[in-house]
Amino acid sequence: xxxxxxxxxxxxxxxxxxxxxxxxxxxxxxxxxxxxxxLGQGPEFLTYFQNEAQLDKSGxxxxxxxxxxxxxxxxxxxxxxxxxxxSAVYLCASSFGQTGSYGYTFGSGTRLTVV
Amino acid sequence: xQQVKQSPQSLIVQKGGISIINCAYENTxxxxxxxxxxxxxxxxxxLIAIRPDVSEKKEGRFTISFNKSAKQFSLHIMDSxxxxxxxxxxxxxxxxxxxxxxxxxxxxxxxxxxx
Numbered sequence: 217x218x219x220x221x222x223x224x225x226x227x228x229x230x231x232x233x234x235x236x237x238x239x240x241x242x243x244x245x246x247x248x249x250x251x252x253x254x255l256g257q258g259p260e261f262l263t264y265f266q267n268e269a270q271l272d273k274s275g276x277x278x279x280x281x282x283x284x285x286x287x288x289x290x291x292x293x294x295x296x297x298x299x300x301x302x303s304a305v306y307l308c309a310s311s312f313g314q315t316g317s318y319g320y321t322f323g324s325g326t327r328l329t330v331v
Numbered sequence: 332x333q334q335v336k337q338s339p340q341s342l343i344v345q346k347g348g349i350s351i352i353n354c355a356y357e358n359t360x361x362x363x364x365x366x367x368x369x370x371x372x373x374x375x376x377x378l379i380a381i382r383p384d385v386s387e388k389k390e391g392r393f394t395i396s397f398n399k400s401a402k403q404f405s406l407h408i409m410d411s412x413x414x415x416x417x418x419x420x421x422x423x424x425x426x427x428x429x430x431x432x433x434x435x436x437x438x439x440x441x442x443x444x445x446x
Contacts, residue, residue: 220374247432249434251436256439257438257439258337258420258422258436258437258438258439259375259420259436260436261433261434261435264432264433271429272427272429272433274429307374307375309374311432319365319377319380320375320377320434321376321377322367322374322375322376323374324372324373324374325374
């Protein structure tokens with residue numbers, strides 16, 4: 217597609233529920249990133265894929281967070297046993313280069329609200 | 332050490348005026364400094380970027396000034412327009428030791444341009 221597509225746009229989860237957030241990057245983009253953006257804050261790094269390899273997951277806040285990109289294109293961010301502090305916008309970004317040094321193209325994000 | 336500090340938090344400028352947003356960093360490993368523009372409900376969009384071997388970069392009404400020795404950089408928006416009203420994020424990127432590329436974002440500046 218022309219841009220990075222994320223679904224769903226909005227997700228309301230009850231505390232303790234598992235959620236899965238999807239990202240469709242720009243076709244051919246090697247690098248894929250997940251960021252978490254709290255209200256009024258800048259995006260914070262969660263994890264990075266180069267093709268299907270997850271090269272950096274140092275930003276994942278706990279072992280309840282899991283990301284995958286099995287075929288090197290679509291990626292899913294899964295959050296198990298959601299907590300209220302998980303409420304945020306989850307942004308996916310992709311980049312053509314292997315290092316992302318050309319800048320990212322972000323999707324519009326998934327706003328997760330945990331009640 | 333990986334923080335990027337951004338100021339001011341918010342900025343009000345008259346139409347036609349100059350908007351100036353400042354950022355500072357500590358980590359000398361950063362080698363790419365992008366600025367992103369974000370409108371409500373959208374993901375951040377790359378606006379302009381600079382590498383540390385350049386002191387200034389201009390694209391249209393947007394200029395980045397970079398001071399490597401002071402570890403500071405700034406965004407100048409000339410002839411500011413109401414359509415420029417958005418949140419602006421400075422960022423700094425580096426290649427991590429896992430081979431992954433990481434971008435650290437500032438906290439953002441909410442710019443409002445008065446007509």
